[in-house]
Amino acid sequence: MLKVISYNVKGLNAPVKRHSLAAEVQRLKADVVCLQETHFKRLAHPLLRIRNFNTQYHATGPTRAKGVSILIRSNVVFQLHRKISDPRGQYLIPICSLNHKIYTLVNVYSPNTEQLSFIFGVLRRVSLVATGSLLVCGDFNYSIDPLKDIRSPKILIPTKQIFCSIDSPPPFPFHLRC
Structure with a gap:
């Protein structure tokens, strides 16, 4: 079993x-770490020196804004099959083997506006390449329950509708009836 953590x-x-x-990553004994809003500038980001996390992938933009990263612990048997990286630094999609099981990892940092159209676009892209088990992490800047989120507009769009609205939903590890 892999332990995955995600942080903005x-x-x-x-x-x-x-x-x-x-320190937090070591304390939690994570195997896969998804980071959003890293604020690294393309080709000028510092090396993340986290013991036992030598495999690192980053999607960065042209400025010190946005940015996502995925870190893999060294004791996880890892093989990269394909990587899709957003040039604006808002998503990263590696298709890989982790401990001999195929995964499509998706790490997303959604914009503060037009979140749903952004998420739909990323999921459409994922549906074209997804292989194995799908793992989606990130900061969607969207509340699953806007009625409980005091900072969110009170527009309720069920989470199921987000995933069912794309033409061909990606292969979920659970059954999603649209």
């Missing part, structure tokens, strides 16, 4: 934030 880190350019993240 709200920027990792400060060494103290990278150190705190490393």
